[in-house]
Amino acid sequence: MKQDFKILGTRPIRPDGLDKVTGKAMFGADKSVTGMLHARILRSPHAHAEIVSINTAKAEALAGVKAVITGDDFADVENSATRYTMQNCMAQGRALYDGHAVAAVAAVSKAVAAEALKLIEVEYKTLPHVTDVDEAMLPGAPVLHEGVKARTLGDDVSGNTVGYYSFGHGDLETGFSEADEVIERTFKTAAVHQGYIEPHACLADLGGDGRGELWCSTQGHYMVREVCSEILHIDASQLRVTASEIGGGFGGKTTVFIEPVALKLSQKAGKPVKLVMSRDEVFRASGPTMSSSIDIKIGMTKAGKITGAHAKLRYQGGAFPYEMVMMGAMSAFAAYDLEHVQAEGWDVMTNRPKMISYRAPGAPMAVYAVESVVDELCQKLGLDPIDTRLLNAAREGTKSSYGPTFKAIGLVEALEAAKAHPHYSAPLAPNTGRGISCGFWFNFGGQVSVSMAINADGTVSLIEGNPDIGGSRASISMMAAEALGIEFDRVRTIVGDTASVGFSDVTDGSRVTFAVGIATIKAANAAIKEMCKRAAKIWDIDAEAVEWVDGAAQPTGHNAGDFPPMSLAEIAATSGKTGGPIAGHHEGAPDKAGVSFGVHMVDVEVDPETGFTSIKRYTAFQDVGKAIHPAYVEGQIQGGAAQGIGWALNEEYIYGEDGRLQNPGFLDYRIPVASDLPMIEAVIIEVPNPGHPFGVRGCGETSIVPPLAAVANGVAHAIGVRMFALPMSPPKILKVL
Amino acid sequence: MARVVIFGSLRAFTGGVEMMEIEAATTRELLKKLTARYPALFDTIESGVSLAIDGEVFKDAWFTPIGPESEVVIMPLMVGG
Structure with missing residues (x-):
């Protein structure tokens, strides 16, 4: 594994920065074409209702309306997962949650489209509904x-219970019998939204x-191409999808909500259709977690050794079958x-709206509950929370609770860094408490495609197929520069459309820098091989007698010939005469992503008069x-921490008795803003991943896992009362004080 | 022969068997032999699983080599955000 780097570890200017701060970057709603129509969606006001009839005649007759669609416009699809996705985009027969789409209009203006929605007559027959997870599991609950x-x-659980998973080893009874102290608690966490600033938007x-173009966030x-072509019954090759610049996703843009609707409207109207969700629609109809x-x-023993541990996780995931609790259990x-x-x-x-990844x-919610009980045990037994975690920490060779045996991991290093940090020994002010929590995420590999062109002027153009949601264009350019031995600013990475480069999996699972990075290094190696071949031709020696050192071809030794190194730029400049363009590409499915651990430490101050919690220090x-x-x-570590703080303190989907969402807007759904938080200090620990040539692990997701418990533990120490539900908003804290 | 470990809830389809030995050179061969031995696993394996081979996680990769002393843990297909 390479460990001596020239480019990696430096901080070049962000390649996406200028476009974003000057407004030049093109986001989902920024694209327009001549003659395009504007679409709006009619949504159910009921939590659960049979759609008895929909009369669109008056809307269709309105001047300026070019197309109206309902669920009847979508033919069935064979794959059940795709069918559920389609029915989430447009209800068929039943509206399953408040905000579920029931019809859509394309018109010459947004105003006409909005007017047309009022003319659509929907007859509903309301049905019993359920929004709470424990109630939904009970036999006799309304089954979706x-x-x-x-x-x-x-038969002890209802038909809403679509998944059951169990992981672990050993014998729980034995484990608990060996403990000096056993604590058993029940927790609740609210559904929260990913809170991306850019709403879903597309131009279809x-x-x-059957030939189509789609621009979307x-x-x-x-994934959009595969799902939409299946729903629209067209060939994937005939639908070209271009990803816009993205204003946040955090997992919330790993499925489709509006794209099939815009495509169907466009097909029906014979014109391009632009569809942009309002914030209200984002909350009501795009997946929260x-x-x-x-x-x-x-x-736990008196010495702090955990002897037995049991978790029962019940997750509520909205109106369609899904699989996600397994990730919490693991x-x-x-x-x-x-x-x-x-x-x-x-x-x-x-x-409720169908969940999607966050x-x-x-x-986060599973670890919140576990780390809260670990903290309570430490408190009860008078143990240091970091020493206790170190005593029990997973390390290389540990058989994990979900099965695999860990390779090299960095939890112990992170805990030791936390213990040695000045934050841990800093004095605390009155009404202030310090919370600690560990966190974990898997990280993934998956399918990737990279195409790298060596240009005649010695620069490099790189195309890859994963939208950049957190700086991947910079990291990929840096890895390409490192592998080729050239300067960072000689490389430009762009995200190609679906017709430009081979298939790539969704940008999720903290996988892009890891997996696209491996593909980039392999593409660079292919280009290097070709450049060595060209140099060998020029020198008239065997290609095997040429090696690549510091961005240049050179003979492997004096026996190979006595030639000065030939740089990438020199080889590129003559490429037209030595055999044509030089390129490297790689398509593959790298695995061995390597798991990641984090440890968060927070000081919180709780105002006893108002119940308001402020974050005083966070590392x-x-x-x-x-x-x-x-x-x-x-930035990834700080962003995850900020989102986790919001989850712990304020964010929640609030449903009324009628099953309708009460707070679909940022005024009533409170996410942390910059002025709410201190500078979050990010301490980077580097325990190289043996599965990557540069030691890379994913880093985008682990940071949202520890904050919930860290903040909850801090609040418990600040107020002397432990709470067992999130969010710990001021009224809820006041209630327990 | 590789040692194959079945995660908890999947054991409902193996009659409670948690661990077994299977001779296979690749993940595809292993999964085929596993479903032949336990047909009730077919739906789950067909819809996709992740495998941890000697501690390293692989998603749906048919031709990943498996050593004779390897430990293979069958896990649900994992997704991220």
């Missing part, structure tokens, strides 16, 4: 879809001949080396393998 209950479950142009334009109800039982105890452990999880449907999906320690561009890595 029949026949999808998890195969292994009995689909002709009657997404984390995966190949799951809410949860969790039981945790942990046993993450819950991942930080610890345990002999007796079990984590069980149930996925449950309710009358940064380390499923892990986050995270093993990232190798930080390619440390400023972006710090």
Whole structure:
């Protein structure tokens, strides 16, 4: 593994920075074409209702209206997962949640489209609804879809229970019998939204001949192409999808909500159609993450050794079948080396918008509950929270709670860095408490494609297929420059459309810098091989007698010939005469992503008069393998911490008795803003991942996992009362004071 | 022969068997032999699984080599955000 770097670890100017701060960057809603129509969507006001009839005649007759569609305009698809996605974009037969789309209009202006929505007559027959996870699991609860209950479950749970998972090893009874102290608690966490600033937006142009163009804000334009072509019954090759610049995704843009609707309207109207969600629609009809109800039982000796640990996770994931609780069950105890452990999880449907991934999906709430009980045990037994975690910490060779045996990991290093940091020994002010929590995320590999062209002027153009949601164009350019031995500013990386480069999986799972990085290094190696061949031709020696050193070809030794090194720029300049353009490409599915651990430490002050919690100091320690561009890595760690703080203190989907969302806007759904937070100090730990040539691990998701418990533990120490539900908003804190 | 570990809830389809030995050179061969032995696993494996081979996680990769002493943990197909 390479460990001596010239480019990696430096902080070049961000290649996307200027466009973003000057407004030049083109986001989803920024694209317009001549003659395009504007679309609006009519949404259900009911949590659960049969759609008895929809009369669109008056809307269609309105001047300026070019197309109206309902669920009847979408033909069935074979794949059940795609069918559910389609039915989430446009209801068929039943509206399953407040905000579920029931019809859509394309018109010459937004005003005409809005007017037309008022003319659509929908007859509903309301049905019983359920929005709480525990109620939805009870036998007799209104069931959203029949026949999808998890195969292994009995009659003690309702048909809404679509998944059951269990992980672990050892014997719990033995584990708890060895404990000096056992604590068992139940927690609840609210559903929260990813809170990206840019709403879903697209511009669709689909002709009657099945050829189409789609511009959209997404984390995966190949995914959009696959899903939309299946729903629209067109060939994937005929739909070209271009990903816009993205104003945040955090997992929320790993599926489609509006793109099939815009394409269908365009197909029907014969014109391009632009569709942009309002913030109200984003909250009501694009996926938040799951809410949860969790039981945790942990046993510990007086010395701090965890002897047994059991988690029961019940996740609420909205109106369609989904699989996500498994990620929580696998993450819950991942930080610890345990002999007796079990984590069980149930996925449950309710009358809410279908969940979608949110940064380390499923892990934050599970780890919140576990780390809260660990903290309570430390408090009760008078133990140091970091020493206790070090005593139990997973390390290389630990059989993880979810099965695999860990390779090189950096949890111990992160805990030791936290203990040695001045923050840990700093005095605390009155009404202030300090909270600690560990966190974990898997990180993934997956399918990638990279095409790298060596230009005649010695620069490099690189195309890859993953939308850049967190600085990947910079990190990929840096890895290309490092591998080729040239300066960073000689490389430009762009995200190609679906017709420009091979398939690439969605940008998720903290996978892009890892997986596209490997593909980039392999593409660079292919280009280097060709450049060595060209130099060999010029020198009239064997290609095997040429090696690549510091950005130049050179003979492997005096026996190979006595020639001065020939730089990339020199080889590129003559490429037209030595065999034509030089390029390297790589298509593959790298694995061995390497897991990542973090430790967060926070000081919170709680105002006893108002119940308001302010974050006074926050330090986050995270093993990232190798930080390619440390400023972006710090940004990822700070961003995850900020989102986790919001989850802990204020953010929640609030539903009324009628099953309708009460707070679909940033005024009533409170996310932290810059003025709410101190500078979050990010401490980068580098324990190289043996599965990457540069030691890289994903770093984008782990940082949202520890903050919930860190803040909760801090609040518990500040007010002397432990709370068991999130968010800990001021009224809720006042209630327990 | 590789040692294959089945995660908790999947054991409902193996009659409670948690660990077994299977001779296979690749992940595809291993999964084929596993479903032949336990047909109830077919739906889950067909819809996609992740495998941890000697501690390193692989998603749906058919031709990943498996050593004779390898430990292979069958896990659900994982997704991220």
